[in-house]
Amino acid sequence: MAYNVLLFSDPGIDDSFAIMYALLNPDLNIVGIVSGYGNTPKEQSVKNTAYLLDLAGREDIPIIAGAAGPLSGESVQFYPEIHGPEGLGPIKPPDSLQKVEVHDFNKILEIINEYKGDLIIVNVGRLTELALMFVLYGDNVFKDVTAFYIMGGAFLVPGNISAEAEANFYSDSIAANIVMEKAHNIYLYPLNVTNKAIITPEVINYLSENSPTPFRPLLKPAFDYYFKAYQKNIPGIKGAPFHDVIPLMAITNPEIVRYIPRRVRVEEFGKAKGKSIADFRPKPDKEPPETLDNIGMEADIQKFVINFMEVFLQGDFGKK
Incomplete structure (x- = not known):
């Protein structure tokens, strides 16, 4: 039986691969995609989502317009050097997608x-x-949701947008702290796990020649752009980390990630803005059980790569 998933994303390249993976995985049933600002402005994020759903023939999946900026009201910095001017590397979604129902x-x-x-x-x-859902509708808005799988944070490793912080937590640290405190049954996938979720050019070259899916023409150009950006930032890196695929894969392959239960808080302001905080001492302070989050600490990267390839090589694409 497939797991019903409501996906919140901001497709740049990494998120786009996560959306493709989710649409291709027969064990995931995507019931909606919320697209907001992040790697690209909100309007571009919505357009990129619509393009991927159009390619997949899945226009039945509703697109929900997300936020245009963080709760702090600060102006947003985008990252065209990593994700390309329109969020898909060199790929430009066709203009025919402008009249999308949102x-x-x-x-x-x-x-x-x-x-x-x-x-x-x-x-x-x-x-x-x-x-915003908690702000608009109150603390019980998500009481009927089974679990939250969130890519964010960095524990015992450096950040990727500041010395201390990962981008999702840094870009709206107030929101990150609200969610980590108010949501329940959280599975968190921080940089200490996702940095290692490396897909190599060899894997992408193979998929771009053999994947039977309608995404095949996107795989190599989008990956190459993303990989070049990572090579500049991390000299010697052998591939590009697909941070956002890990949470989706962990739903159907729980053995891939090993977790530690700890309460997570997020620093909201100052020099350590966006830093994710948890107590990793041998005897951590006692916290109420309902406040504990499942922090991903290690991942089986070999299994990650194998599953990634299997999903992109499936012939019965789109059959849910």
Whole structure:
């Protein structure tokens, strides 16, 4: 039986591969995609999502417009050097996709009600939209959601946008802290796990020749652009980390990630803004059990690569 997933994302390249993976994985049933600012402005994020759904022939999946910026009201910095001017590296979604039906936040409530008690929320972008749901609808808005799978944070490793912080937590640190404190049954995938989720050019070259899916023409140009950016930032890196695929893969392959239960808080302001904090001492302070989050600490990267390839090589694409 497939897991029902409501996906929050901001497609740049990494998120786009996560969306492709989710659409191709027969064990995941994507019931909606919330697209907001992050790697690209909100409008571009929505357009990129629409393009991927169009390629997949999955226009039945509702697109929900997310936020245009963080709760702090600060201006947003985008990263065209990593994700390209339009978020898909050198690829430009066709202009014919401009008249896409986009839903507002009420659609999230509808989806939660429709899949009551049988819905996983996966968040691989900024956490603004999830925090806004708590602000708009109260602390119990997600009570019927089974679990939250979130890409964010960095524990015992450096950040990737500042010395201390990972980008999703840094870009809206207020939202990140709200979500980590108010959401329940959280599985968190920080940089200490996702940095190692490396896909190499050899894997992408193989898939770009053999994948039977309609995404095949995108794989190599998008990856090459992303990989070049990583080679500049991390000399000697052998591939590009697909941070956002890991949370989706962990739903259907729970053995891939090893977790530690700790309460996570996020520094909201100052020099350590966006830093994820947890108590890793041998005898951590006692916290109420309901406040503990499952922090991903290690991942089986060999299994990650094998599963990634298997999903992109499936012939019965799109059969849900």
